[in-house]
Amino acid sequence: MSNAATHAGTHDHDHSHDHHDHGGWTRYFTTTNHKDIGTMYLWFAFIMFFVGGSMALLLRAELFSPGLQIVQPEIFNSLTTVHALVMIFGAVMPAFVGFANWLIPMQVGAADMAFPRMNNWSFWIMIPASILLMASFFVPGGAAASGWTLYPPLVTQGGIGTDMTILAIHLLGASSIMGSINIITTILNLRAPGMTLMKMPLFCWTWLITAYLLIATMPVLAGAITMLLTDRHFGTSFFNAAGGGDPTMFMHIFWFFGHPEVYILILPAFGIVSQIIPAFARKPLFGYASMVYATAAIAILSFIVWGHHMFTVGMPAAGQLFFMYATMLIAVPTGVKIFNWISTMWRGSMTFETPMLFCIGFLCMFTLGGFSGLVLSIAAVDITLHNTYYVVAHFHYVLFPGAIWGLTAGVYFWLPKFTGKMYNETLGKWHFWISAIAFNITFFPQHFLGLAGMPRRIPDYALQFTEWNQISTVGAFLLGASQLIFLYNVVTTIRSGEKAKDKQWEAADSLEWTHLPSPAPYHTFETAPVIK
Amino acid sequence: MKKIKNSSIWAGFVALALALLGFMTPALASYDVNIPPPATPISTQIYGLHMYILWICVVIFFIVFGAMFYSIFKFRKSKGAQPDVNFHESTLIEIIWTTIPFVILLAIAIPATKTVLDMKDASNPDMTIKVTGYQWGWRYDYAAEDVGFYSNLATPWSQIGQPGETAPETKNPDYLLEVDNPLVVPVGKRVRLLVTSNDVIHGWYVPQLGVNQYGIPGFIKDVWFRADKAGTYKGQCSQICGKLHGYMPITVIVKSDADYATWLVEAKTKWGSKPAVAVAQPAEEDTSKKLGLAELKADGEKVYAANCVACHQANGKGMPPAFPPLAGSKVVLGAASQQIDVMLNGRAGTAMQSFAKLSNSELAAVITYTKNSFGNSTGVLVQAADVKAARK
Numbered sequence: 001m002s003n004a005a006t007h008a009g010t011h012d013h014d015h016s017h018d019h020h021d022h023g024g025w026t027r028y029f030t031t032t033n034h035k036d037i038g039t040m041y042l043w044f045a046f047i048m049f050f051v052g053g054s055m056a057l058l059l060r061a062e063l064f065s066p067g068l069q070i071v072q073p074e075i076f077n078s079l080t081t082v083h084a085l086v087m088i089f090g091a092v093m094p095a096f097v098g099f100a101n102w103l104i105p106m107q108v109g110a111a112d113m114a115f116p117r118m119n120n121w122s123f124w125i126m127i128p129a130s131i132l133l134m135a136s137f138f139v140p141g142g143a144a145a146s147g148w149t150l151y152p153p154l155v156t157q158g159g160i161g162t163d164m165t166i167l168a169i170h171l172l173g174a175s176s177i178m179g180s181i182n183i184i185t186t187i188l189n190l191r192a193p194g195m196t197l198m199k200m201p202l203f204c205w206t207w208l209i210t211a212y213l214l215i216a217t218m219p220v221l222a223g224a225i226t227m228l229l230t231d232r233h234f235g236t237s238f239f240n241a242a243g244g245g246d247p248t249m250f251m252h253i254f255w256f257f258g259h260p261e262v263y264i265l266i267l268p269a270f271g272i273v274s275q276i277i278p279a280f281a282r283k284p285l286f287g288y289a290s291m292v293y294a295t296a297a298i299a300i301l302s303f304i305v306w307g308h309h310m311f312t313v314g315m316p317a318a319g320q321l322f323f324m325y326a327t328m329l330i331a332v333p334t335g336v337k338i339f340n341w342i343s344t345m346w347r348g349s350m351t352f353e354t355p356m357l358f359c360i361g362f363l364c365m366f367t368l369g370g371f372s373g374l375v376l377s378i379a380a381v382d383i384t385l386h387n388t389y390y391v392v393a394h395f396h397y398v399l400f401p402g403a404i405w406g407l408t409a410g411v412y413f414w415l416p417k418f419t420g421k422m423y424n425e426t427l428g429k430w431h432f433w434i435s436a437i438a439f440n441i442t443f444f445p446q447h448f449l450g451l452a453g454m455p456r457r458i459p460d461y462a463l464q465f466t467e468w469n470q471i472s473t474v475g476a477f478l479l480g481a482s483q484l485i486f487l488y489n490v491v492t493t494i495r496s497g498e499k500a501k502d503k504q505w506e507a508a509d510s511l512e513w514t515h516l517p518s519p520a521p522y523h524t525f526e527t528a529p530v531i532k
Numbered sequence: 533m534k535k536i537k538n539s540s541i542w543a544g545f546v547a548l549a550l551a552l553l554g555f556m557t558p559a560l561a562s563y564d565v566n567i568p569p570p571a572t573p574i575s576t577q578i579y580g581l582h583m584y585i586l587w588i589c590v591v592i593f594f595i596v597f598g599a600m601f602y603s604i605f606k607f608r609k610s611k612g613a614q615p616d617v618n619f620h621e622s623t624l625i626e627i628i629w630t631t632i633p634f635v636i637l638l639a640i641a642i643p644a645t646k647t648v649l650d651m652k653d654a655s656n657p658d659m660t661i662k663v664t665g666y667q668w669g670w671r672y673d674y675a676a677e678d679v680g681f682y683s684n685l686a687t688p689w690s691q692i693g694q695p696g697e698t699a700p701e702t703k704n705p706d707y708l709l710e711v712d713n714p715l716v717v718p719v720g721k722r723v724r725l726l727v728t729s730n731d732v733i734h735g736w737y738v739p740q741l742g743v744n745q746y747g748i749p750g751f752i753k754d755v756w757f758r759a760d761k762a763g764t765y766k767g768q769c770s771q772i773c774g775k776l777h778g779y780m781p782i783t784v785i786v787k788s789d790a791d792y793a794t795w796l797v798e799a800k801t802k803w804g805s806k807p808a809v810a811v812a813q814p815a816e817e818d819t820s821k822k823l824g825l826a827e828l829k830a831d832g833e834k835v836y837a838a839n840c841v842a843c844h845q846a847n848g849k850g851m852p853p854a855f856p857p858l859a860g861s862k863v864v865l866g867a868a869s870q871q872i873d874v875m876l877n878g879r880a881g882t883a884m885q886s887f888a889k890l891s892n893s894e895l896a897a898v899i900t901y902t903k904n905s906f907g908n909s910t911g912v913l914v915q916a917a918d919v920k921a922a923r924k
Contacts, residue, residue, distance in 0.1 A: 345600065453739040
């Protein structure tokens with residue numbers, strides 16, 4: 001402990017004259033620099049994205065035709081479970097935290113994050129967590145196979161892999177909470193003089209709200225999975241009717257976390273898109289204030305809609321109606337956001353570089369995901385679609401073009417600022433068009449499968465579902481392949497990209513573009529800029 | 533700039549060609565794109581609601597996408613569009629596009645509320661059936677009748693196959709949707725289901741009947757349907773429930789009153805006088821006969837293939853630790869009474885459920901089979917009478 005403190009102490013003295021040499025190979029273990037940590041978060045997320053994606057391709061390969069071909073049903077169940085956990089906790093959330101680390105201090109004019117050492121810790125804690133999660137495949141009994149929702153009593157049947165998953169989620173949750181505390185404190189306390197809250201770039205706003213959601217819900221999840229752990233090992237009966245508990249209670253607690261979690265996965269993407277569209281429309285974001293209010297409204301509503309994940313547990317009519325109305329209401333602020341983005345484009349002067357293409361793709365596909373969300377919000381219609389492929393299609397429509405394309409757009413947009421080098425525009429466009437088409441081939445047919453009644457999380461299916469499943473699988477492999485173009489483009493940019501301009505995008509107006517060179521120096525805004 | 537544009541057009545074309553290729557691969561097949569034809573008043577309402585909302589979404593789609601693509605084509609820099617930087621705030625517009633969606637939602641909420649209220653009103657049923665999910669099948673108990681039976685997947689494993697091997701048999705048209713004993717109900721009657729579960733959460737889901745209800749262990753939830761057309765309606769378990777979640781289908785046969793009455797008589801002879809709990813067997817079963825090892829093993833192998841093979845595997849090696857091996861197992865090599873007890877009562881806290889639903893002679897045969905297969909050679913024979921004695 002004292003060692004670390006001393007080390008960090010010397011480090012503090014160093015940094016005014018020494019910017020890049022921080023003790024060789026240990027640099028990344030001990031770094032407290034927000035840009036280093038941001039980079040590590042982004043690479044970690046990128047790797048996990050490919051890990052989770054490979055699992056999805058295994059699932060799609062098994063579903064290419066009816067019958068069992070590639071994996072045993074219990075392995076299939078483990079793959080669906082871990083695919084979801086890896087993508088949510090390993091890819092999307094860390095990627096957003098990576099962007100937050102890189103961008104928030106620069107965008108509010110701060111020198112670094114508020115708690116640099118906690119920042120280091122919140123990254124490194126994810127490594128043992130992800131090792132636990134992945135290693136659970138190789139222990140007796142295999143990885144958790146209950147679906148990522150971990151419903152008891154099924155989850156109590158799992159082996160030690162389930163316990164490893166629970167501990168991994170605990171660690172990842174702790175990491176998220178630390179990250180959130182850091183982000184909230186940075187935004188509320190370290191803004192440059194004149195940077196009022198309502199002048200902040202929207203990315204900072206959406207992250208501020210997301211961080212509050214995380215702090216409010218992660219402990220709830222931690223509580224739920226701790227109860228699972230004690231039910232499994234210490235003879236408690238929180239979720240066991242035989243001991244006076246109730247499996248339905250787990251669902252209530254889980255989804256009280258789970259629904260805000262959905263917005264945790266999308267709100268920062270809203271922020272990224274809200275910065276990129278104005279930059280390429282060469283016109284300020286339409287309705288800035290209403291965008292902030294809409295984000296807050298979505299966040300608040302997200303706490304009272306969890307029951308729509310449970311319309312089939314047999315809740316009373318009053319419960320169904322309440323959750324149905326509350327869920328429908330979410331369409332209003334979400335609609336406001338879509339309309340504002342379109343109005344930002346309206347009477348603009350648009351060009352269509354890769355980040356903008358991904359944002360337009362985001363807008364189109366997210367709107368479709370919103371429509372299927374509206375359909376699912378109707379309790380009666382949900383009865384016929386609950387736990388079918390329609391739901392799978394719905395949440396992939398909001399999360400892949402939503403979270404993933406938001407992140408992808410962000411990578412292309414800020415890579416010149418992060419690395420000082422410009423990515424290959426041609427490859428970027430190939431990446432966009434192939435992903436856009438492949439995404440729709442993969443997931444659009446899943447709406448039809450769900451409507452026709454194909455349940456989710458099954459390794460094998462009735463013959464009438466064959467055709468759409470085959471199309472979906474073909475699309476999935478194409479989609480996977482298109483991400484390799486992305487990887488190649490990012491790596492070659494870093495190694496041999498052309499030099500980027502300080503202000504690569506002429507109409508980008510946040511501080512990292514207007515005040516800083518490309519690449520952004522190791523330490524920025526040691527003297528706070530003054531914002532007019 | 534020009535170079536970039538050309539390449540992007542090419543990228544678009546190639547991607548489009550790939551997309552078309554993707555859609556053309558499977559020729560001539562069933563491409564269902566909608567909810568199957570509804571068979572009850574509730575599922576008819578659900579179908580109508582879905583179409584109503586779908587059309588509203590289509591209209592909104594054209595407005596939103598129209599405005600977006602109009603901007604994309606009209607306001608592009610390459611066409612010399614100048615940004616109108618002052619057009620970025622309008623309270624009036626914000627109020628309009630907050631209010632209009634709200635009104636649309638009201639127009640959806642009103643019919644949706646009516647359907648929810650109808651759906652949740654399970655009062656005044658004509659008959660009641662208790663539905664119990666278990667790993668991995670269903671049990672149906674007719675409340676007013678002396679009828680209760682199990683309903684399991686009828687598709688043989690030889691059609692499903694194993695990873696790495698082709699399934700030896702071709703798949704039936706009803707592959708994975710066929711059961712040994714379907715649920716039978718009369719047409720036009722309000723049928724109330726009391727849904728519960730024996731182990732983990734299951735979902736009793738038949739889309740054409742408008743029913744999707746979790747069975748939750750320790751709780752009973754009610755739901756209802758009234759099928760107005762005779763016919764066969766299929767569904768599956770909707771909630772992940774372990775290894776064989778994909779292999780517990782539901783079949784409901786709706787019969788005319790007369791046909792139902794005939795079926796009920798048959799059902800009573802077949803399953804009647806069975807206690808609601810899963811025990812006992814047809815009254816006429818003769819347990820006095822003593823069979824030899826070869827006969828018991830031959831019968832036992834069939835029972836094993838139908839009930840045990842999915843977990844314990846054809847070679848008896850299981851898939852530890854969730855599904856332990858029977859080869860060399862202490863219980864299997866040990867006293868017959870112990871193994872009979874496990875078979876009749878299951879093992880709490882594991883996936884090993886009670887197989888008391890099997891007849892005494894089936895249990896005797898399968899126990900004998902395991903005791904004398906997979907390298908186990910105890911030479912011990914278990915007879916139907918032993919199992920009968922062990923049942924309380």
